[in-house]
Amino acid sequence: MPCFHCGTRQTDPDRGASPWQRGVRHDRQVLICPECQRTGRWPAELDHCGECGSTELICRLGEIECRACGAVRGARPRPAETVPATGTLSTEVAQALDRVLGHRKSR
Helix, strand or coil, X not given: CEECCXXXXXXXXCCCCCCCEEEEECCEEEEECHHXXXXXXXXXXXXXXXXXXXXXXXXXXXXXXXXXXXXEEECCCCCCCCCCCCCCHHHHHHHHHHHHHCCCCCC
């Protein structure tokens, strides 16, 4: 997952904890890279807790929880994912697997 602010892709740390920080924006979990953390402009772009105003939010299983005060609220529903007009999702997946694995349909 890339940094929501600059788009830099996350890499695994050499050792220890990751220097990347998590946040919630538009009810979706996002990552903030170490460079953007240094700029200090990103907190204003994150969602804030309705109870205490903190940006220390985590998103899980349709809920947003504040790590600062413990308040929990439901996440806003996301728009339905669109399925390509060429067919159903299972058809699209089957076609992709056929292309990648080189399977041919018997006639």
